[in-house]
Amino acid sequence: MPAVQETIDAVKEIDVDKYKYGFSTDIDSDTTPKGLSEDTIRMISGKKVEPEWMLKWRLEAYRRWLTMEEPTWARVEYPKIDFQDIHYYSAPKNFEDGPKSLDEVDPELLRTYEKLGIPLKEQEILAGVRKAGDPSSLDDDGGDNVYKSGRVAVDAIFDSVSVVTTFKAELAKAGVIFCPISEAIREHPELVQKYLASVVPVTDNYYATLNSAVFTDGSFVYVPEGVRCPMELSTYFRINEMNTGQFERTLIIAEKGSYVSYLEGCTAPQRDENQLHAAVVELVAMEDAEIKYSTVQNWYPGDETGKGGIYNFVTKRGNCQGDNSKISWTQVETGSAITWKYPSCILRGDGSQGEFYSIAVSNGAQQVDSGTKMLHLGKNTKSRIISKGISAGRSQNTYRGQVNVHRKATDARNFTQCDSLLIGDQCGAHTVPYIEAKNSSAQLEHEATTSKISDDQLFYCLQRGIPEEEAIALIVNGFVKEVIQKLPMEFAVEAQKLIGISLEGSVG
Amino acid sequence: MNAPIKLTEAEQALLLLGSDGEASGILRERGLPTRRVEAWHYTDLRNLLKSIPTGSQLDTGDVDRLLSSYQRLTHATRLPFVDGKYIADAADETPNGVLVAGENAPNLTPAADDDAIGLIGAITGAKGVSIAIKDGVKLDKPLGLAQVIASSSFCSTAHTINVGKGAHVSFIERHLSGDGITGQGNAITSLSVGEGAEVLWAIVQQHGNQCTHLGQLNVDLAADARLTILILNCGGKLVRQEVHVKSNGENSDLEILGVNLVGDKTHVDVTTSLLHNVPNTNAEETFRNVITGSGHGVFQGQIRVAQPAQKTDAQMACNTLLLSDEAEFSAKPELEIFADDVICAHGATVTDIDDEHLFYMRARGIGETDARALLIKAFVDEIFDDLEDETFKGALVGLIDDWLDRNG
Numbered sequence: 011m012p013a014v015q016e017t018i019d020a021v022k023e024i025d026v027d028k029y030k031y032g033f034s035t036d037i038d039s040d041t042t043p044k045g046l047s048e049d050t051i052r053m054i055s056g057k058k059v060e061p062e063w064m065l066k067w068r069l070e071a072y073r074r075w076l077t078m079e080e081p082t083w084a085r086v087e088y089p090k091i092d093f094q095d096i097h098y099y100s101a102p103k104n105f106e107d108g109p110k111s112l113d114e115v116d117p118e119l120l121r122t123y124e125k126l127g128i129p130l131k132e133q134e135i136l137a138g139v140r141k142a143g144d145p146s147s148l149d150d151d152g153g154d155n156v157y158k159s160g161r162v163a164v165d166a167i168f169d170s171v172s173v174v175t176t177f178k179a180e181l182a183k184a185g186v187i188f189c190p191i192s193e194a195i196r197e198h199p200e201l202v203q204k205y206l207a208s209v210v211p212v213t214d215n216y217y218a219t220l221n222s223a224v225f226t227d228g229s230f231v232y233v234p235e236g237v238r239c240p241m242e243l244s245t246y247f248r249i250n251e252m253n254t255g256q257f258e259r260t261l262i263i264a265e266k267g268s269y270v271s272y273l274e275g276c277t278a279p280q281r282d283e284n285q286l287h288a289a290v291v292e293l294v295a296m297e298d299a300e301i302k303y304s305t306v307q308n309w310y311p312g313d314e315t316g317k318g319g320i321y322n323f324v325t326k327r328g329n330c331q332g333d334n335s336k337i338s339w340t341q342v343e344t345g346s347a348i349t350w351k352y353p354s355c356i357l358r359g360d361g362s363q364g365e366f367y368s369i370a371v372s373n374g375a376q377q378v379d380s381g382t383k384m385l386h387l388g389k390n391t392k393s394r395i396i397s398k399g400i401s402a403g404r405s406q407n408t409y410r411g412q413v414n415v416h417r418k419a420t421d422a423r424n425f426t427q428c429d430s431l432l433i434g435d436q437c438g439a440h441t442v443p444y445i446e447a448k449n450s451s452a453q454l455e456h457e458a459t460t461s462k463i464s465d466d467q468l469f470y471c472l473q474r475g476i477p478e479e480e481a482i483a484l485i486v487n488g489f490v491k492e493v494i495q496k497l498p499m500e501f502a503v504e505a506q507k508l509i510g511i512s513l514e515g516s517v518g
Numbered sequence: 519m520n521a522p523i524k525l526t527e528a529e530q531a532l533l534l535l536g537s538d539g540e541a542s543g544i545l546r547e548r549g550l551p552t553r554r555v556e557a558w559h560y561t562d563l564r565n566l567l568k569s570i571p572t573g574s575q576l577d578t579g580d581v582d583r584l585l586s587s588y589q590r591l592t593h594a595t596r597l598p599f600v601d602g603k604y605i606a607d608a609a610d611e612t613p614n615g616v617l618v619a620g621e622n623a624p625n626l627t628p629a630a631d632d633d634a635i636g637l638i639g640a641i642t643g644a645k646g647v648s649i650a651i652k653d654g655v656k657l658d659k660p661l662g663l664a665q666v667i668a669s670s671s672f673c674s675t676a677h678t679i680n681v682g683k684g685a686h687v688s689f690i691e692r693h694l695s696g697d698g699i700t701g702q703g704n705a706i707t708s709l710s711v712g713e714g715a716e717v718l719w720a721i722v723q724q725h726g727n728q729c730t731h732l733g734q735l736n737v738d739l740a741a742d743a744r745l746t747i748l749i750l751n752c753g754g755k756l757v758r759q760e761v762h763v764k765s766n767g768e769n770s771d772l773e774i775l776g777v778n779l780v781g782d783k784t785h786v787d788v789t790t791s792l793l794h795n796v797p798n799t800n801a802e803e804t805f806r807n808v809i810t811g812s813g814h815g816v817f818q819g820q821i822r823v824a825q826p827a828q829k830t831d832a833q834m835a836c837n838t839l840l841l842s843d844e845a846e847f848s849a850k851p852e853l854e855i856f857a858d859d860v861i862c863a864h865g866a867t868v869t870d871i872d873d874e875h876l877f878y879m880r881a882r883g884i885g886e887t888d889a890r891a892l893l894i895k896a897f898v899d900e901i902f903d904d905l906e907d908e909t910f911k912g913a914l915v916g917l918i919d920d921w922l923d924r925n926g
Contacts, residue, residue: 083556417843432858435825444559445849447868450840454868458853 041100041254046093048072051223054099058192058226061199071212071222078216084379085408085440086348088284088321096255096286098224165190165229165245177241184240186270187232191259194230201232205263209292209329209356217288217350218325221257225290228258233268233299244273247287255286262292264299266332271302284312284347289324297332297359302340305353309345314403316375319347326353330362330388338365339382347376352410354383357391357419364393372405372437381411381442386422386452393423399430401437412444415452422449426456523549531570532641535672541628541640550634557632560816560848561787566756567730571700573670581608584668588694591722592910594662597647601666602673602703604647615655615685622648624676626706635734635760639706644676646707653682653712660688660718660907667694667701667729676706681715683740688718688907693733695753697726705733711743713767718746720910724917725754727784733759739799741767748902749776750914751786752921758787765792765799765827774803777898779918780845781925782811789818794827801831806898807838809845810925820852821862828857834864839871839897891922 042053051072055065080091165188181188187198195202212222229245247258264270287309293301303326312319322345328337339353355364366382378401384393393413401407409428430439443456525533529549533542550567551558581600585608590596595610597618604620612618623645628636649661667673681687695701703725711717725731731754739745751757763772772792780786792801801821809815821832838847851864871893879889898918905911 430855432855432860435828435856435858437858438854438856440855441851441853441864443849443851443866445851445866445868446847447838447840448846450843450845450870452840452868453870454866456849456851456864456866458862458864 041097044095044097046072046096046098046224050098054224054226057099057101058195060192060195063199063203064195067206067212068223071219072224074213075216075219075223078213078219080216084350084410085406085442086350086377086379088348088377091284091286091321093220098255098257099226100254165243181240185234185237186239187230188243189230191228191230191261192226194232194261198230198232201263202230202261205261205292205294206259207292209294209327210290210325215325217323218290221259221288221290221325224255225257225259228260228289228291229262229272230260231262231270231272233262233264233270235265235296236267237265238268239270242271242273244275246275255288257287258289260289260291261294262301262303263294264296264301264335266296267298268296269300269302272304274303274305275308284319284321285310286321287323287346289326291324291326291353293328293337295328295330295332295335295337295362298334299332300336300338301328302338303328303353305339305341305343307341307343307345307349307351310347311345311374311376312347314374316347316404319376320345322346322349322351324349324351326351327356327383328354328364329356330359330364330391332362333359333388334361335359336363336365338363338367340365340367341369341380343368343370343378343380346378349376349378349380351380352382354385355393356385356387357393357422358387359391360388361390362388363391366393366395366397366411368397369400370398370407370409371400371402372407373401373403374405375403376405376407378406379408379410381409381428383412384414384424386413386415386419386424388419390421391419391423393425395424395426395428397426397428399428399439401430401432401439402434404436406438406440408440408442410442410444412446413454413456414444414446415449415454417448419449420451422452422454424452424454424456426454428458523547525549526564526567528567528570529564531572532638535570535572535674536641536643539640541626541637544628544637545641548631551632555632557789557818558634559850560814560818561758561785563634563758566785571670571672571702573701581605584666585664588664588666589913591662591690591692591913592660592907594660594690595657596662596664597649599646599663599665599673599675600668601671601701602645602675604645612661613657613659615652616657616661617648617650617652619648622646622676622678624678624708626676629736629762635704635706635732635758638704638732639674639676639734642672642674642704644674644704644706646675646677648678649680651679651681651685651687651715654684655682656686657688660690660720660910662690662692664692664694665703665705667699667703667725668696670700672702672704674704677708679707679709681709681711681717683712684714685712686716688720690720690722690910691735693721693723693725693731693754695726695729698728699726700728701725702730703732705731706736707734708736708738710738711740711745713740714742715740716744718748720748721750721759722914722917723749723751723753723757723759725757727753727755727781729754730756731759733757735759735761737761737763739763739765739767739770739772742769743767744771745773747772747774748905749774749778749788750917751776751778751780751788752917754784754786756785758789761788761790763790763792763801765794765801766796768796768798770799772799772801774801774805775901776803776805777901777918778805778807778815778817779898779921779925780807780809780813780815781921782813785814785816787816787818789816791820791822792832794821794823794830794832796826797828797830799827799830799832801833803832803834804901805836806901807836807847808841808894808898809838809847810841812842812844812846814846814848816847817849817866818852819850819864820854821864822854823857823860823862825856828859830857830860830862832860832862836864836866837897838866838868839894840868841870841894894922895919 051068309320370378372378397409399407413424415422550564552564553562598605598608626640807815817836819834823830849866
């Protein structure tokens with residue numbers, strides 16, 4: 011059924027020409043010349059004061075990349091990227107040596123964070139208004155709330171460098187390492203060497219290989235055995251400089267029995283030319299560990315005619331290595347001219363669980379090709395996929411997902427649901443699920459109908475005198491809320507602001 | 519440019535079967551599709567098709583004896599084919615209003631880059647019959663195209679069927695061969711259903727355990743037409759059945775019902791694409807698959823709704839029972855939607871027999887083997903419940919029973 015007015019208005023609200031993060035910040039930057047060569051890589055490695063093994067690793071990736079071809083299977087169209095026309099490194103000048111304290115943070119940068127709508131409590135800390143742990147007027151709920159006193163540790167990444175990481179000391183007390191990956195390469199080489207590329211191999215795909223060669227910064231998280239990370243960890247990515255590519259690399263390791271929740275947000279200025287963002291995120295969950303990874307992706311989507319915007323070509327993958335481990339991906343995708351992103355779970359440990367909750371909104375001339383992969387390798391593994399796509403304007407929104415049950419993965423369970431909603435007749439919504447079962451005890455369910463969820467509920471509502479349309483809106487709204495509730499609270503607010511849409515009349 | 523590929527044995531043999539034309543050039547350049555070609559992702563034809571049979575064609579003298587060895591499914595007007603050749607002498611008399619012409623050699627061109635069946639048909643100069651049903655003709659007996667592969671030969675057929683306006687007619691396209699015969703059929707049918715016509719098209723593939731079947735049914739559906747496509751796969755070694763339907767007329771109604779029984783060491787792929795080009799068309803697609811031994815079942819279903827096709831109602835369901843730990847099933851139910859006022863849905867499940875169902879029956883004193891057999895039978899038989907021709911329905915259920923006896 012067609013969308014109701016309320017939904018149409020709500021989507022208009024987030025129309026591409028109203029992108030409020032489209033400002034650029036005038037900060038003196040140290041940007042390397044355009045182009046990609048072994049020298050560029052040596053220079054990036056040099057800037058980061060990396061050990062020899064890292065440089066070698068990068069160069070190997072680069073040589074491999076030269077032999078690879080750009081993938082074309084996704085339902086996205088864009089002119090060929092000139093990889094020589096990109097700056098591979100750009101850093102705000104003041105921070106070249108790394109900020110020693112928050113007072114050194116350029117006020118211009120802090121204003122940027124303010125405009126970005128970084129959660130208030132985090133901003134207070136980022137701005138140095140308040141020290142970590144101090145009470146804040148924003149604390150209206152007490153108790154054991156982890157959000158109290160702004161207890162969210164932030165790693166802010168501006169173009170190619172991490173400019174500030176908060177709460178490092180406090181986290182260290184719990185044994186948690188949370189730092190820029192460039193620092194981790196220097197300070198914790200044994201961990202980085204052990205886990206880097208263990209989930210996304212260097213040769214995994216074109217963009218992952220490129221990332222391996224030129225990645226500039228990102229976050230590194232290590233949660234030791236039995237530790238429940240005392241606060242939410244969060245990274246903000248910002249591409250500021252013109253013609254800059256951002257290649258961040260994030261590595262999260264949760265040791266046996268640990269828990270960590272990680273949030274990621276991203277924005278970019280409004281520019282006419284396309285910018286490339288090719289990130290790699292790797293998660294490793296050991297026995298009984300749980301990693302919750304949430305993203306609110308709001309890169310600049312380009313203008314209504316499709317001019318400008320970020321190409322978001324991201325490889326995200328989690329390895330549930332230990333038994334009974336769990337990895338949960340939650341994403342709210344509203345930005346980027348092109349999204350090419352499939353956060354996946356390798357369910358290796360027996361009894362491990364993978365989850366993927368996604369809301370993808372496309373408008374203007376945006377193209378989204380996103381989904382997930384659930385690879386069931388261990389016994390009694392479970393996965394759950396909930397994907398909601400909303401396309402408006404002249405956008406194309408594709409869900410592409412794979413559920414694969416290996417021969418030895420007895421009693422694997424999967425439930426997949428992907429619904430999409432079209433607003434207007436110029437856009438497209440597509441669903442391309444791959445379902446592969448090689449074990450007879452597997453139970454796989456894939457559905458893309460609203461009727462199955464709502465029949466009983468609808469009847470219940472109708473019986474109480476709620477008109478059908480309202481009833482559907484109510485039910486589906488409730489359902490989206492469930493997805494949003496999977497986001498940590500700090501992000502849920504932001505996500506709701508970004509969407510504010512009812513998903514009634516879903517189309518499979 | 520890509521480097522020229524090294525042709526496989528099967529590709530070389532295919533080229534030898536045909537004249538050197540444009541199609542041969544395409545095969546020479548690209549080869550048969552591998553899993554890298556999206557439409558063949560789960561059926562890597564280049565690797566699965568090891569060789570092309572070149573056995574001699576049967577002497578037509580044996581036709582009567584040969585045909586009598588296969589039981590009729592229902593009282594149909596039989597049009598027999600042996601090793602790809604139409605045997606007019608052995609055909610039943612055609613009823614009034616039906617024109618059958620042998621020696622139909624349509625000028626085949628592959629529909630797309632990935633249309634390997636069309637390409638093979640073009641290379642091998644596929645021939646078949648053309649059947650025209652006059653406007654308003656209502657047949658009380660189905661037309662049966664019984665295609666027997668009797669020797670290890672390569673049979674390339676192409677039929678052109680036109681059903682006139684308002685005609686009511688049923689067709690049974692049947693593929694037969696005995697166990698041990700390493701024949702291969704490449705069967706292409708173009709079916710055009712006229713305005714307001716009502717058509718049942720049944721494909722019953724019951725090849726022997728060594729036969730390869732590549733089938734393609736291309737349908738053009740006019741306004742107010744009603745078409746039911748029924749598919750039963752219960753044989754063959756390597757099977758790919760494609761169904762491509764274009765709904766080009768408003769208020770057309772399409773139903774596809776399929777049962778795929780995939781036994782040990784067989785590969786059965788059913789690929790459908792439904793293209794809705796105009797407003798107000800309906801399509802409903804239901805498949806049930808049972809896979810045993812080391813069988814590999816594949817279902818690829820694509821529903822494409824073009825921008826003008828508002829008010830499309832398209833539903834697709836694919837349920838699979840995996841009965842062995844070596845069995846494998848792959849599905850790709852795809853939706854591509856460019857119109858906003860539509861209802862499209864797909865569902866797919868893969869599971870073993872429900873323990874609770876089994877328990878229910880066992881609690882009533884039914885042995886486990888029997889209970890399982892009953893549940894499997896109920897799971898697939900259901901698909902043919904609404905078939906009007908009771909004899910035909912009985913025959914199909916009989917084929918399913920036979921298969922379950924042999925493979926259950």
